[in-house]
Every structure is written in structure tokens, then in C-alpha cells.
Amino acid sequence: MAYDVGGECPDDDALALQLALKGCEPLPRRRCRPRSPAGYVEPAPLPRSLWSVPADTTVRWAPYTCKNYTCLVQRARTRGGPYFCKDCFDLEGKERRRWQTDNGGPGFSVDSVLRSRAPGTVRIGLDIGGGTGTFAARMRERNVTVVTTTLDLDAPFNRFVASRGLVPLQITLMQRLPFADGVLDIVHSMNVLSNWVPDAVLESALFDIYRVLRPGGVFWLDHFFCLGPQLNATYVPIFDRVGFRRLRWKAGRKLDLGAERNEWYVSALLEKPMT
Structure with missing residues (x-):
């Protein structure tokens, strides 16, 4: 909670998630503005967006091991994905066939x-x-x-x-x-x-x-x-x-x-x- 009121929020996504997982919910609100990703690209329109992987610039990747969606797709194919979310970012693979039959x-x-x-x-x-x-x-x-x-x-x-x-x-x-x-x-x-x-x-x-x-x-x-x-x-x-x-x-x-x-x-x- 150490920040300048009305200024830019310090990055705390990883810390906030750790607190939530330990039962500290709801997290307190803050009077600051988070940074937007550099080079933000608007998402695809519906219904195409349902099966479209967004541009990498829609995310600030700093807290994560992977730094783009291609990495997440490859990681899922080779190592089971982040926290066992196997294949879930690969919208043209197994994910596309779920709940069909x-x-x-x-x-x-x-x-x-x-x-x-x-x-x-x-x-x-x-x-x-x-x-x-x-x-x-x-x-x-x-x-x-x-x-x-x-x-x-x-x-x-x-x-x-x-x-x-x-x-x-x-x-x-x-x-x-x-x-x-x-x-x-x-x-x-x-x-x-x-x-x-x-x-x-x-x-x-x-x-x-x-x-x-x-x-x-x-x-x-x-x-x-x-x-x-x-x-x-x-x-x-x-x-x-x-x-x-x-x-x-x-x-x-x-x-x-x-x-x-x-x-x-x-x-x-x-x-x-x-x-």
C-alpha cells in the first residue's frame, strides 16, 4: 500500500495473488493508476475473438516466466503448461475439441x-x-x-x-x-x-x-x-x-x-x- 495517491500503481500482481491464495480476500482498493501495456492492440471482434490468440502487447509480461503467447503454447506442448494447465493456450490444438462429444x-x-x-x-x-x-x-x-x-x-x-x-x-x-x-x-x-x-x-x-x-x-x-x-x-x-x-x-x-x-x-x- 506504499504509493503516491493519484499516481502510478507499483507492480504488485504476484504479491496480490500470493495474498489471495492465503485467504486475504478481498484485497484492499488503491487510489492509483496501473500502467497499460506498451503498444496495446485492441482484441479481435466477436465471434472471431472466441478462438483468436491476442497480440502479445495486450499483456505486461513482467511477472511471468513466459514473455509471449507463443512461449505459453510451446510450454504447454512440452512441459504440461503453467501449473498443469495443459494445452489451454493452444486454441488450435486439444483445447478446440473440448466438450464437443x-x-x-x-x-x-x-x-x-x-x-x-x-x-x-x-x-x-x-x-x-x-x-x-x-x-x-x-x-x-x-x-x-x-x-x-x-x-x-x-x-x-x-x-x-x-x-x-x-x-x-x-x-x-x-x-x-x-x-x-x-x-x-x-x-x-x-x-x-x-x-x-x-x-x-x-x-x-x-x-x-x-x-x-x-x-x-x-x-x-x-x-x-x-x-x-x-x-x-x-x-x-x-x-x-x-x-x-x-x-x-x-x-x-x-x-x-x-x-x-x-x-x-x-x-x-x-x-x-x-x-
């Missing part, structure tokens, strides 16, 4: 999930831990508005989401969702809510998702990861306590390269009851 395993398609609701009744929603915003882009193509929560973990995720013409929201799992009760039609989360989240934090997050969904709204739990013994012993009781009604539930062994023998993925479509 039911894969016979725990992967659901956007269209099959939308068909579970009356036509036109899924209009607004939230994607928790949505990376670079591809789920929101898929929904935008179907006239559904989705806000994406994402964190700038060694990459400009929020700016990338915004450049696509989508709405980013930088909050952590510990923070209460900034929505009133019963306002969203759908909440989605892929790979973020998994066994790495402490049980109490996970249960609190699930109750908060239940809170912001309208009656009849759905929570799409996408590729929840856990070990086999944990599923029925720990996580099914948590899901049941929250009070969702199961519409779809698919569990399957994790078959990724390097997976252990008893690792599992679970995907579920869970409805908030009407009464």
Missing part, C-alpha cells in the same frame, strides 16, 4: 448437458477454475453467458479470457461466490474440485454452489479426481449432504499416461431440487 467415459458434451434442461432455460452460469475460458466460449456459441473464475498463476489467464470476449473473475476456492442466492442456471467445474482440496473447503464450496444455483439449476462436476477408496468413503457422503439430485453420474479409472492403478475420474450432472 460424450466420450463414452466420464466426459460429457455441452450439447448433451443442455438437452437435460428445457430448451432455452440455461442462460447464465459460472465456470469455476476455467483456465483460458474455453468452456465459456463453447457456451457463448450456444447463447449462454458464463463467467469464468481463473487465477493468474504464472500466466495472464484473466487477460486471455477477456481478450476472447468473455468475462473473467479472479477469486479463489476459499472465497464466497459473489452472486446472490438462486440466480444461476448452471455451474461447471473441471479438474479444480478434486481430492487435492481439503474436505472442509470442498464441502463449503459445494454448499456455496448450491446456494447460487436457482431451483432446477444444475451443477456439472467435470472430471473430479480421487483415489478409489476415497470415492465412497469420503466424497459421495459429502455430495449427498449438500442435497443435489443426481441426473447423470459416470465414474471411470484414470487412464492417462503415468496414472496409478486406483486413480479415478467422476463426472456428474447434479440438480438443485425445485423444492
Whole structure:
């Protein structure tokens, strides 16, 4: 908070994120102006922006290991990407194929999930831990508005989401969702809510998702990861306590390269009851 009021804000993105991850939310407001990137270029117009990588000059790269988007794409292809966001900046690769089809395993398609609701009744929603915003882009193509929560973990995720013409929201799992009760039609989360989240934090997050969904709204739990013994012993009781009604539930062994023998993925479509 040491700065000249009315002047230029000192760079503190990395520090602010560290504080947020340790539960210091919300961060205090400041009366100063952040610098804009040099040579800023306006984003592509919709709908082209949904699948366009923005110009490097839309970002001030100082806090990050990579200094351009080409580096992030190559890093994803060779080393798994920043903080395991594999391929998520490569919009012409695997990211372009996500949620297009039911894969016979725990992967659901956007269209099959939308068909579970009356036509036109899924209009607004939230994607928790949505990376670079591809789920929101898929929904935008179907006239559904989705806000994406994402964190700038060694990459400009929020700016990338915004450049696509989508709405980013930088909050952590510990923070209460900034929505009133019963306002969203759908909440989605892929790979973020998994066994790495402490049980109490996970249960609190699930109750908060239940809170912001309208009656009849759905929570799409996408590729929840856990070990086999944990599923029925720990996580099914948590899901049941929250009070969702199961519409779809698919569990399957994790078959990724390097997976252990008893690792599992679970995907579920869970409805908030009407009464």
C-alpha cells in the first residue's frame, strides 16, 4: 500500500495473488493508476475473438516466466503448461475439441448437458477454475453467458479470457461466490474440485454452489479426481449432504499416461431440487 495517491500503481500482481491464495480476500482498493501495456492492440471482434490468440502487447509480461503467447503454447506442448494447465493456450490444438462429444467415459458434451434442461432455460452460469475460458466460449456459441473464475498463476489467464470476449473473475476456492442466492442456471467445474482440496473447503464450496444455483439449476462436476477408496468413503457422503439430485453420474479409472492403478475420474450432472 506504499504509493503516491493519484499516481502510478507499483507492480504488485504476484504479491496480490500470493495474498489471495492465503485467504486475504478481498484485497484492499488503491487510489492509483496501473500502467497499460506498451503498444496495446485492441482484441479481435466477436465471434472471431472466441478462438483468436491476442497480440502479445495486450499483456505486461513482467511477472511471468513466459514473455509471449507463443512461449505459453510451446510450454504447454512440452512441459504440461503453467501449473498443469495443459494445452489451454493452444486454441488450435486439444483445447478446440473440448466438450464437443460424450466420450463414452466420464466426459460429457455441452450439447448433451443442455438437452437435460428445457430448451432455452440455461442462460447464465459460472465456470469455476476455467483456465483460458474455453468452456465459456463453447457456451457463448450456444447463447449462454458464463463467467469464468481463473487465477493468474504464472500466466495472464484473466487477460486471455477477456481478450476472447468473455468475462473473467479472479477469486479463489476459499472465497464466497459473489452472486446472490438462486440466480444461476448452471455451474461447471473441471479438474479444480478434486481430492487435492481439503474436505472442509470442498464441502463449503459445494454448499456455496448450491446456494447460487436457482431451483432446477444444475451443477456439472467435470472430471473430479480421487483415489478409489476415497470415492465412497469420503466424497459421495459429502455430495449427498449438500442435497443435489443426481441426473447423470459416470465414474471411470484414470487412464492417462503415468496414472496409478486406483486413480479415478467422476463426472456428474447434479440438480438443485425445485423444492
